Amino acid sequence: MIHAGSALAGLARFGECLELNAINADDVTGAAKVSYSGGQAVAIVVEDPTDNSKVRVVVVGTSCGTDGDATKIADKTVTR
Numbered sequence: 001m002i003h004a005g006s007a008l009a010g011l012a013r014f015g016e017c018l019e020l021n022a023i024n025a026d027d028v029t030g031a032a033k034v035s036y037s038g039g040q041a042v043a044i045v046v047e048d049p050t051d052n053s054k055v056r057v058v059v060v061g062t063s064c065g066t067d068g069d070a071t072k073i074a075d076k077t078v079t080r
Contacts, residue, residue, distance in 0.1 A: 017065030018044070021058060021072055034059065041073055054079055 018025050023046055030045045041059050048054040054077050061071030 013065035015065070017042075017060055017070070020065065020068065020070040021060065023058065024049075029055070033062075036073055048077060 014031070015025060018028065023044065027047045027049060028044060029047055032043055034041050034043045036043075036059050040062050042062060042064065044058045044060065046056040046058060048056060056075065056077045058072060059074040061069070061073060063069050064071045
């Protein structure tokens with residue numbers, strides 16, 4: 001698993017964020033800080049287990065994983 005590092009303040013918080021958004025950690029291929037709609041966010045790239053020509057991109061708030069906060073901003077499946 002690739003974690004977002006300081007984007008979500010550590011692996012435990014990142015894991016909590018994934019769990020809250022029903023994302024299997026084994027399917028995560030990357031995560032990075034991004035600017036989304038004028039604010040800071042984290043984009044998480046997730047493999048599509050049924051179609052390897054596609055990935056799912058989930059954008060979450062930087063507080064995701066804190067005190068049960070899921071903060072999903074966007075969720076889209078795209079072709080590679």
